[in-house]
Amino acid sequence: MLVGNITRYLNRYSPFLITFNRQNFLQVNCDINKIQCSKMNLNKSDYKVNVSKKKQYKxxxxxxxxxxxxxxxxxxxxxxxxxxxxxxxxxxxxxxxxxxxxxxxxxxxxxxxxxxxxxxxxxxxxxxxxxxxxxxxxxxxxxxxxxxxxxxxxxxxxxxxxxxLSNTYPNKSEEGYIYSEDGLSCFKSHKCIQDRLTNQGKVGLLFENCEDLQNTILPTETFVLKEFSDGIEFDIKTYLANLKTRYIGRNLVNLPNVSSSMNVLSGQPYPNGFAVIPDQQTAGEGRGGNRWISPPGCAMFSVQLHLEPGHGIGQTPSLLQHLVGLAAVHAIGDLEVKLKWPNDIYYKNQVKLGGVVVNSTICGSNFILNIGCGLNLDNSRPTISVNQLLEESTRMQGGQQKIISREEYIARTFNNLEGMLDKFSSGLGHEVIQDYHKAWLHSGQRVKILKQKDNQDNTDKKDDIVVDGDEIEVTILGIDAYGYLKVEDDTGAQFSVHDDGNSFDMMNGLIMPKFS
The missing domain is CATH 3.40.50.2300 (Response regulator)
Structure with a gap:
């Protein structure tokens, strides 16, 4: 039938309601020559397609x-x-x-x-x-x-x-800078990098004079990488002078302005320890899908780590976000900077200075963890910066001015993080946990938790008589082996709880339990 033919043809391309009137034909979203009107002895000029638009659905x-x-x-x-x-x-x-x-x-x-x-x-x-x-x-x-x-x-x-997309290099590609300890030619020949060149992630990375990429689809955000030279905002010489690691941060890119350094790490894995250091971010990634605009002066990095399951920190990879925060705190030095569970960096218990986010996946036999960290190092807004606090502290003590550069801070953080991972690999992870407890804000703190009813049919357990939504007060003891908060209620019962995503308040905590 004619109506059916036209309906099928138009519905295939557009969500429109189709009606017919005996008026002059109006061509809408289809070619009338494709409709076989002769089967019903109809003339093209006798019919009109009236299109009344319905709600658009993708x-x-x-x-x-x-x-x-x-x-x-x-x-x-x-x-x-x-x-x-x-x-x-x-x-x-x-x-x-x-x-x-x-x-x-x-x-x-x-x-x-x-x-x-x-x-x-x-x-x-x-x-x-x-x-x-x-x-x-x-x-x-x-x-x-x-x-x-x-x-x-x-x-x-x-x-x-x-x-x-018709060109290999996007018209609006930006420049970035790359350093590899083993040399750029060796880095480019690494299997991970060869895979990345033909299977780009959310943010594309290319090399100058890169050939044989005619079969590569590039993201709309793509950077052409050059080797570091004098005059670039990130001082690679100062960074390397402070870097003592074996692999973390030994291969890195510096991007002047990127959506998010975490986007650069998406997709195919990079070599273990690969780092991305942006000067500015327009959509920095936080926990719970939060997005942040990072102003100049904010020290940011993302780094990718490959962990072997069952070995070292690979036995408890959920601890890694706590280790990164601790590494950053230790990198700052002489300042009362503390850790707010689970992922924030604070000055005393007064103002937030930074935070950590970790995304994980599995590739082959390894955990692939992409870590992002941001710190208000030189930017006075939106709160206050580390170097402002260091200058004020120096002034009050009458000593020599002490500030820390972005290059020093990031290198020291990588040094500290690799040292902590080595301790876990050597069976000394408990020493790192002790250091973490010294640097955090919560030991002995009283908080409220939102307790959940135990779904198991076990009348001997006290939790079974607790109604969902009941609040109880507990004392914070520390973190457990997986990084959850270990607490004790007034009866002496101990259990672990996890955060609810954003709303853990240091003065009046409300957190969800994960009973052990």
Whole structure:
């Protein structure tokens, strides 16, 4: 039928309600020559397509996941490419595709990455065939290189973005600076870096005169890296003069202005200990998805660590955020800077100076931890800076002026962190925990916790009679082996609690329990 043909054609491209009137034909979102009017003896000029706009809903593009980690980079690339005004990109595992048909609702395109001989399971393949029979579009990808993705996704890429991606180097790429202890040529030949060049993360990194990248899709935020030279804001010589590590911070990039240094670490792993040092951030990453604009003078870094599960700190990787905070506090030196659990750096118990965020994933047999840390080192806003406090302290004591440069602070923090990791590897992690307790604000502090009812059917346990939402007062003892807060109630019972994300208040804590 004519109405059905036009409806199917238009609905395929636009969420519009279609009606017909016997007036002059108005071409809307389709080519009238593609409609076979002759079957009903109708003239083109006799009909009009009236388009009354309904509520706009974005259509779905689903990437079938076979190996979650392997396809994470592909998903990010597709998400970055497609028209975000029209499409939402999801990654759905093939097992889910095979078990239900609900994913078909609103799905415009199904992208199936097939490479290295991988095959879909039979249930998944059956439902994909059903989707195809219902008019859905299937895009089979044998590769995730630049040319393949551009060709396969061209109908869904905004024209302006497609034009911007036509060049290997983006028109608006910025410069960054790179240092590698083993030399730039050796660093560029590292397998991790070769993988990164063809599988960029959220932020692209390229080298000057980099060749053979015609098959690489670059993110909209991309930096072309040059070696350090005199006159650059980050003084690499001062940094290296203070750096005593074996691997942390021995390979690094310095970016003048970036969305977030954590974005640079996303995607394929870098060599262990790789660091990103931005001068400014426009969307710095905090805990709970918080975003921060970092002004000049704020000392920031992100570093990637590879941990072996079951060895050293790899036995309790959740402790790492506490170690990074402690390393930063020790790097500051003669100032009463303390740690506020779980991840904040404070001057006494008065004002926040900085904080730590840690994201983790698993790659192969290792934990990959991306660590971000920011500290108000020279910026007086929004609160106060470390160097302001150091100058004031020096003035009061009548001594020689002591301030710390960004390069010194970051190098010392890396030195301290690597030393703590070495202690955990040597079975001396308890010494680090003791140092942590000396530097934090909470020993003996009385706080309230929001207690939860125990779901287990065990009438002998006191917790079973506690109603959800009850508040009890406890005394903070310290942190446990995993970094949770260890507390004791008035009956002498001890248990561990975790924070609720943001609202732990030093004077009137309200935190959620994790009963041990």
């Amino acid at each position: 259509l779905n593009i689903i990437v079938v996941s076979i190996d979650d980690k392997k396809e994470e980079t592909l998903f990010d690339k597709i998400k970055d490419l497609v028209d975000k005004e029209k499409f939402v990109v999801y990654s759905v595992h093939q097992d889910v595709i095979g078990k239900t048909l609900s994913w078909m609702a609103g799905c415009r395109v199904l992208i199936v990455p097939i490479s290295n001989g991988e095959i879909l399971n039979s249930l998944c393949q059956t439902n994909i065939n059903i989707f195809k029979e219902k008019g859905g579009e299937i895009v089979n990808l044998s590769s995730n290189d630049r040319s393949t993705l551009l060709e396969a996704l061209s109908p869904y890429i905004p024209q302006n973005k497609e034009e911007n």
